[in-house]
Structures are given as C-alpha cells and as structure tokens.
Amino acid sequence: MSEISEKTLKEIEEKKIVPQSHWNFILKNGVFWFLFLISIIIGSLAVATIIFMLTDYDWEAYKYMDKTQIEYIFLAIPYFWVIILIIFLTFAYYNFRHTRKGYIYEFYVVIVVNLFASVLLGTSLFFDGFDPEINEALLKNVPLYHKCVCTKEDIWDLPDKGLLGGKVTMIKNQDEFTLRDFHGNFWEVELENNKWPEEIPFQSGVEIKMVGQREGANIFWARGIGLWNGKP
C-alpha cells in the first residue's frame, strides 16, 4: 500500500468518515431545479404583467400630450417588471448552472431558453385570463412601485394638460355632468356643443376619458370623449 493511500484510509478510519447519503445529493440537485422553476414562474408572471400593461396602455394618447412618440414609448415601458424579469432570468441561470449537468450549456443558450420559456408561459398566462391583481395591489400599497410604472390612469390624470378620466356620477343636463376621477375628486364637466358620442350611453356609472381643457379648480371643459376601455 502506498503512503498516501495508507494515510487516507487511516484518516477515514480514525475520523469515522463515511460517504454522504445519495439522497443528500439528490436533494441538493432538486433544490437547484426547484429554484430554477420558481424563477421561471416569477419571470412568466413578470412577462404577463408586462403584456397586460402594454396592452392596457393608450398608445395614441401621445397626440394629446406634449411628448414625441418616442418619449411616449419610453414612458410606456414597465421598467419595474422588466427589471424583475432580468433579475429572475439571472437567478434562473444561476440555479440551472448549479444543477448536475448545468455547466454543459453555454450562457447565452441558457438565457435564451429561459427567456423563451418565460415569454411562452407569460403569454399563455395572459391569454388564459391573467388577473392583474399583483399590479393593482402594488399600485395601491407601494408608492415606490407607482413611481416606476406609468399607468393608463396616470395618463388620464393630467387635467392641466387637458386629459381627464374617471366615472360619470351624475347627469345634470344634456351638456353637463359630474365625474369622479381616480383620486376620488369630483369634477363638473361641460360638453362642447353637446358632443356626447352616440356609441356611449349617457348615464352615471360609465367610465370615460376626456380630452379638453381645465377651466377652474374642479371644472373641466370636454372637447372629446371616449369609453375608458376604448380608443381615445
């Protein structure tokens, strides 16, 4: 027996060293796979929220704002969710890289496949009736989050720039009604030339968006009206 093998076996004997259980390694590998899958799932939630926010955006409202189309596009990017997606793509890569055979694949292959999986799952989730509850809960409860995203409500909450949205609460007459905006403020709205669109029912409870001009503290003169979920 060689000196090294003798020393090694002696140390194994003296310190009562035993091989770690097979299950330890299976568990360790499983943890990395689990964290990888969790990262992909969170990444897909981010993708679904991004798609929701982009489809919910009024892409033509820039015409009524003092912004170029490019500036408006940059405003539409949900940076918060893009960053979340990047973080979890990185986390997914890290975990995949630490699985038993993860090192075999090139960095860009793993990232592209992860991104593809997140986009595929996120898109399916969106079309399968995605509930944007996380987004709404974050908007309500985390002020910092609201600073990172630009919502449709934010665009139609610029009365000084002539953009106002909310719910009709009371019809006064043919060309006057009361509206509650998304902060709960009440507005007296006057219509230009009785121009209430025919396709929108003129009744309380209807959610609308308006282009016009602020006339006073809580008075708005509406030049154009559209359904909240319709075109501006």
Next chain:
Amino acid sequence: MIQNRSYLDKTDEELVTLSLEDKGYYKYLVERYEEKLLRYIVRLSGLSKEDAEDILQDVFIKAYQNLNDFDTGLKFSSWIYRITHNEAITHLRKLKSRPKVIIDQGANDLALNALRADLDIEKNIDKKYLLENITGTIDRLDEKYKNVLVLKYIEDKNYQEMSDILKRPMGTVATLLKRAKEKLNVELLKKSKNFI
C-alpha cells in the same frame, strides 16, 4: 475483500461501487490516481511535493465523502480531476499566491511538442529559447488560460474531459484554449524579440 491482483481488472466505476460497500476497496482507486493527481497538483500550483501530498490527501478524503455524488455519465478521472483542481485552487487562494506551472522534463517534451505544433511559432522563435521559456511564460498567463493549457498539453485531456473538470461548456473551453494559445504566442514572440 478481493485479492490484490483482481482489482486491476476492475473499472473505476466498479471500484466506486465496491468502495461504497466496503471502504477497503477505496485504496485501489487512491493508488490508481495518486501519482497522476500529485503531478497535476505540483504542475498547477508549483507547491512542494510535501504540500501537494497534503492537498492530495484532502482530495481523496473529499472524494470519498462525495462518492455518492459521482455521476456515472462522467468519467471517474474527470470527476476526481475536478475535485483536485478545485482543492488546489482553493488552497492556493488561501495562500494568496498565484499558481505556478511546473513541468517535469518528461512531460515538458511531450507538452512542448504538442504546443509547438499547435502554435506554429518555430520559424519565428529559437527552439532552445522556446524550451527554456515556455513554462515561465505559461506561468505569467491568467489563471483561466493556464488551467486550459495545463489540462490540454500537459495532462493530455480532450475537450469533453476539460469541460467536465473545469465545469465549463465545451465551446467556452475551446474559446479559452484558442485565446490562451494566442496569448502565449504573443508573449513568447515579445520575449524572444527582447532576448535577441
């Protein structure tokens, strides 16, 4: 326990299975690899034989503790080289010293022949000069380049084995090796010009 002679016919993988049942068999794996791995540690680290033996003992203990993690889809030699590589690098980082490449004369000739053929620099560099300076030049390269050069030209490992030992994709290993040769080429040419 099997007889001394019969273990020679066993594959590494069979010896791993047997060692898990009876630790006595593990000595055959140790004996099979100790010389190669000791040489590898010395080549990679430049440590004394005694220090390298201490690292090697830790390697065998660690490998024994992790025997159940050995993936039979991998060559045992790649797996044990990986553990050795990591232990040697960890040890050197603790000592905060850069690994030094030490090439013994037998390996030097083989490595140099392979390297010379690959680098295609003989027409530009004096052969004697190349022989005297190649190890020092490899030693001054970045650790990542040094690792691939040692594995490829001194340990004679193929891309698959290098990928398994370094836990890097084969494409990355190939790129690293290409860059390592380019760097080595540039350094050797630079030094030989100064020499002339």
